[in-house]
Amino acid sequence: MKYMNTLDTNTNEEKRSLSFVEQFVEDDIAEGKNGKRIQTRFPPEPNGYLHIGHAKAICMDFGVAEKYNGVCNLRFDDTNPSKENNEYVENILHDISWLGFKWGNIYYASDYFEKLWDFAIWMIKKGLAYVDEQDSETIAKQKGTPTEGGVPSPYRDRPVEESLELFNKMNTAEAVEGSMVLRAKLDMANPNMHFRDPIIYRIIHTPHHRTGTKWHCYPMYDFAHGQSDYFEGVTHSICTLEFVPHRPLYDKLIDFLKEYDNTADNLNDNRPRQIEFNRLNLTYSVMSKRKLHTLVDEKFVSGWDDPRMPTLCGMHRRGYSPESIRAFISSIGYTKFDALNDVALLEAAVRNDLNKRATRVSAVLDPVKLIITNYPEGQTEEMEAINNPENENEGTHAITFSKNLWIERADFMEDAPKKFFRMSPGREVRLKNAYIIMCTGCTKDADGNIVEIQAEYDPNSKSGMEGANRKVKGTLHWVSADHCVKAKIREYDRLFMVENPSADDRDFRELLNPNSLKLHDNCYVEAFLTEKHPGDYLQFQRTGYFMLDPDSTDDQLIFNKTVGLKDTWSKTINK
Numbered sequence: 001m002k003y004m005n006t007l008d009t010n011t012n013e014e015k016r017s018l019s020f021v022e023q024f025v026e027d028d029i030a031e032g033k034n035g036k037r038i039q040t041r042f043p044p045e046p047n048g049y050l051h052i053g054h055a056k057a058i059c060m061d062f063g064v065a066e067k068y069n070g071v072c073n074l075r076f077d078d079t080n081p082s083k084e085n086n087e088y089v090e091n092i093l094h095d096i097s098w099l100g101f102k103w104g105n106i107y108y109a110s111d112y113f114e115k116l117w118d119f120a121i122w123m124i125k126k127g128l129a130y131v132d133e134q135d136s137e138t139i140a141k142q143k144g145t146p147t148e149g150g151v152p153s154p155y156r157d158r159p160v161e162e163s164l165e166l167f168n169k170m171n172t173a174e175a176v177e178g179s180m181v182l183r184a185k186l187d188m189a190n191p192n193m194h195f196r197d198p199i200i201y202r203i204i205h206t207p208h209h210r211t212g213t214k215w216h217c218y219p220m221y222d223f224a225h226g227q228s229d230y231f232e233g234v235t236h237s238i239c240t241l242e243f244v245p246h247r248p249l250y251d252k253l254i255d256f257l258k259e260y261d262n263t264a265d266n267l268n269d270n271r272p273r274q275i276e277f278n279r280l281n282l283t284y285s286v287m288s289k290r291k292l293h294t295l296v297d298e299k300f301v302s303g304w305d306d307p308r309m310p311t312l313c314g315m316h317r318r319g320y321s322p323e324s325i326r327a328f329i330s331s332i333g334y335t336k337f338d339a340l341n342d343v344a345l346l347e348a349a350v351r352n353d354l355n356k357r358a359t360r361v362s363a364v365l366d367p368v369k370l371i372i373t374n375y376p377e378g379q380t381e382e383m384e385a386i387n388n389p390e391n392e393n394e395g396t397h398a399i400t401f402s403k404n405l406w407i408e409r410a411d412f413m414e415d416a417p418k419k420f421f422r423m424s425p426g427r428e429v430r431l432k433n434a435y436i437i438m439c440t441g442c443t444k445d446a447d448g449n450i451v452e453i454q455a456e457y458d459p460n461s462k463s464g465m466e467g468a469n470r471k472v473k474g475t476l477h478w479v480s481a482d483h484c485v486k487a488k489i490r491e492y493d494r495l496f497m498v499e500n501p502s503a504d505d506r507d508f509r510e511l512l513n514p515n516s517l518k519l520h521d522n523c524y525v526e527a528f529l530t531e532k533h534p535g536d537y538l539q540f541q542r543t544g545y546f547m548l549d550p551d552s553t554d555d556q557l558i559f560n561k562t563v564g565l566k567d568t569w570s571k572t573i574n575k
Contacts, residue, residue: 019060019277019333019334020277020334020335020336021060021064021236021238021275021277021334022064022067024236024273024275025038025064025068025236026068028235028236028273029068033235033273034235037070037233037235038064038065038068038069038070038071038235038236039065039070039071039072039073039232039233039234039235039236040061040062040064040065040070040071040072040073040234040235040236040237040238041061041072041073041074041075041107041229041232041234041237042057042058042061042062042072042073042074042075042096042103043075043076043077043109043225043228044074044076044077044092045076045077045078045079045080045083045084045221046076046077046078046084046085046086046088046089046092046209047080047083047084047088047289048088048289048292048293048304049088049091049092049095049292049304049305049311049312049313050091050092050095050096050311050312050313051287051292051309051310051311051312052280052282052287052310052311052312052315052325052346053279053280053281053287053310054312055099055280055312055325055326055329056279056280056329056334057238057239057240058096058099058101059099059326059329059330060238060277060334061238062096062101062102062103064236064238065104066101070235071104071105072101072103072104073103073104073105073106073107073232073234074092074093074096074103074105074106074107075106075107075108075109075228075232076089076092076106076107076108076109076110077109077221077224077225077228078108078109078110078208078209078210079109079110079218079219079220079221079224080204080218081204081206081207081208081209081218082204082206084208084209085209086209089209091304091313093106094313095312095313095316098312098316098322099312099322099325099326100322100323100326107228107232108210109219109224109225109228110208110210110211112224112227112228112231113211113215113218113219115227115231116219116223116224116227117171117217119227119256119257119260120167120182120200120201120219120223121164121167122260123184123256123260124160124163124164124167124182125160125164126259127160127185128184128185128256129163129182129183129184129185129200130153130155130156130157130158130163130182130183130185131155131158131162131163131166131167131170131180131181131182131183132153132155132156132180132181132182132183132197132199133155133166133179133180134153134154134155135178136178136181139153139181139183139199142188143188143193143196143197144188144193144196146191146193149188149189150188150189150193150196150197151188152188152197153183153197156185156197163182166180167182167201167217170182170201170203170216170217171215171216171217172216173205173213173216175203175216175217176203177202177203177204177205178202178203179203180203181199181201181202181203182199182200182201182202182217183197183198183199183200184197184198184200184223184253185197186198186252192245192248192249193245194222194245194246194248194249195248195249195252198220198222198223198249199220200219200220200222200223201217201218201219201220201223202217202218202220203216203217204216204217204218222246222249222250222253223253225237225250226249226250226251226253226254226272227253227254227257229272230254230257230271230272234272235272235273236272236273236275237250237272237273237274237275238274238275238276238277239274239275239276239277240276240277240278240279241276241277241278241279241336241338242279243274243276244276247274247276250274251271251274254271254272276336277334277335277336278334278335278336278337278338278339279338280329280332280341281338281339281340281341281500281502282310282340282341282342282343282346283340283341283342283343283344283499283500284343284494284495284496284497284498284499284501284513285310285343285494285495285496285501286310286496286501286502286508287310287502288502291508292304292309292310292311294508294509295309298509300509300512301495305317307319307490307492307560308492308495308516308517309495312325317534317547317549317550317560318492318547318560318561318562319354319537319538319545319546319547319560319561319562319563320350320562321350321353321354321357321537323353324346324349324350324352324353324354325346325349327349327352327353328345328346328349328350331345331349332345340499340500343494344567347563347567348567350545350562350563351545351563351565354537354539354545354562354563355390355539356388356390356391357388357391357537358388358537358538358539358545359387359388359394359532359536359537359538359539360385360386360387360388360389360539360541361385361525361526361528361529361538361539361540361541362385362399362432362477362478362479362525362526362540362541363477363479363487363489363523363524363525363526363529363540363541363543363546363559364406364407364408364477364478364479364484364523364524364525365408365489365520365523365540365543366408366409366410366520366522366523367406367407367408367409367522367523367524368406368407368408368409368412368450368451368452368453369404369405369406369451369452369453369481370404370405370406370407370452370453370454370455370478371403371404371405371452371453371454371455372403372404372405372437372455372456372457373440373454373455373456374456374457375402375403375457376403377403378403379402379403380400380401380402380480380482380483381400381401381402381434382398382399382400382401383398383399383400383401383433383434383463384396384398384433384464385397385398385399385433397528398528399433399479399480399526399528400480400482400483400526400527401431401434401435401480402480402481402482402483404480404481404482405431405478405479405480405481406478406479406480406481406484406524407423407453407476407477407478408476408477408542409450410422411423411476412424412439412442412450412453414442414450421473421474422474422476423439423453423455423474423476424439425439425440425441425442426438426439427439427474428472429472429473429474429475429476430461430463430472430474430475430476431457431475431476431477431478432463432475432476432477432478432541433463434462434463434478435457435458435459435461435462435463436457436458436461436468436470436472437455437456437457437458438455438456438458439453439454439455440454440455440456441453441454442454476542477541477542479524479525479526480526481524483526483527484524484525484526484527485524485525485526485527485529485530485557486522486523486524486557487523487524487525487529487556487557487558487559488519488520488521488523488556488557488558488559489519489520489523489546489558489559489561490517490518490519490520490549490558490559490560490561491517491518491519491520491561492516492517492518492560492561493513493515493516493517493518494513494516495512495513495516496508496511496512496513497511497512497513498511525540525557525559529548529557530557532548533548534547534548534549534550534552535547536548537562538559539565540559542565543564543565544561544562544563544564544565545561545562545563545564545565546559546560546561546562547559547560547562548560
């Protein structure tokens with residue numbers, strides 16, 4: 001097989017570069033386990049939008065299958081209809097595709113509701129499960145602590161027939177939510193608290209997004225997850241570290257399946273192998289779906305796709321490329337220890353990727369008028385602008401030059417220090433793709449604000465002109481005042497003010513950065529940008545990377561700042 005040839009040609013260094021998850025997989029292949037078949041799954045709950053933490057799991061689940069000629073299926077863990085809907089399903093499908101992965105099949109935990117129900121009935125009949133009529137608080141107290149054993153429920157030894165009758169009653173419209181649960185009858189003294197008669201079914205009357213009102217009783221995650229893996233033939237169930245204590249229960253319930261399912265004689269060979277890796281946590285962000293829901297529901301952000309959110313759709317809208325996200329995840333790797341990853345590493349990966357793919361354009365965010373006083377009135381020239389110096393095949397586009405220009409206000413200083421290499425009276429600078437000019441003065445309003453700058457150009461200094469390569473210390477970008485388009489710019493900062501908001505004792509709402517969004521309403525961009533669309537990667541020269549926002553109209557262009565050309569945040573906080 002192909003993967004064996006790959007293993008045969010691996011150098012020792014390549015072998016060392018394997019993640020521990022991949023090493024487990026290669027060991028199983030070498031042992032011939034599962035007939036050398038590799039099947040993984042990505043099992044999101046459709047109760048919110050995917051975030052960058054999910055992307056790490058997606059890259060592992062799909063990446064392992066891809067690397068070892070296997071298949072990765074997508075399975076929606078839709079066992080809690082009170083929090084799930086089709087909007088989340090559709091978004092999950094879109095985000096996985098956007099990241100560049102393809103699933104083998106699409107499954108739902110709800111596909112197995114009948115099988116799981118029948119399995120639960122079997123467990124009751126075998127004395128392995130019982131209906132408990134205590135409330136959730138009482139049950140939680142009876143479970144004890146990690147150092148003290150639990151107290152058995154008074155319903156633990158109720159007759160099988162009674163539990164069967166009540167279990168069937170749980171699945172009726174008349175059953176009261178919270179009045180009864182089905183619990184597995186395991187070991188109330190087990191040091192692993194997940195073994196202390198876990199709840200495996202509860203009553204929920206919210207209509208399900210797929211099955212409607214057919215069911216009123218739904219399996220818990222721990223009861224549905226392992227069985228779903230088994231039903232689908234999963235060989236490697238890869239998940240995050242918080243599921244380590246769940247693994248014994250995962251295996252125990254599959255042991256019961258072996259006894260329940262007479263066709264499971266080869267279960268020991270084909271048992272799904274659960275492997276856990278560390279979660280992805282980012283500085284100045286949160287990954288909790290509950291907190292992300294709060295940010296959206298209480299309108300601290302504009303929605304799940306707000307570019308400040310750690311959601312994949314938010315990053316997509318902000319202008320991150322899927323390749324940069326995958327490169328970042330590859331760079332941080334997979335371990336058995338939780339860590340807090342610096343968001344600056346993600347931004348560096350974005351810069352590195354966008355540098356290779358972004359079209360260079362001119363945009364002025366804080367404009368001031370520049371008049372080239374000796375340039376002929378009414379004359380224009382089409383200057384050649386390189387689209388991407390990293391890829392000459394992307395060609396060039398034209399940008400119009402005229403007498404009246406806009407430049408950045410920060411690029412002019414009337415009384416400039418010696419090391420100010422931009423525009424000031426008596427100094428020469430080059431206008432990018434155009435001419436060398438010398439500032440001759442400026443005009444101020446009654447309050448002393450500069451409203452216009454005057455300069456003269458050297459007609460023999462046009463970029464590309466023979467003999468026009470004399471050196472000047474500054475190069476400025478610009479747009480023609482008569483040939484540009486007005487635009488709005490959204491500039492983003494960290495969503496939270498503290499590095500690790502999840503570890504802070506304060507309400508996370510109090511930690512939000514009030515300056516995480518800065519609006520620039522009076523910007524000018526070259527007319528070439530009217531041809532661009534959301535999804536096109538752009539570099540505003542000397543400023544950063546940007547992307548057109550879907551809110552844009554023909555009459556109003558809106559751009560989101562993806563990331564700056566350099567990491568200015570670290571310099572700011574380290575002052």
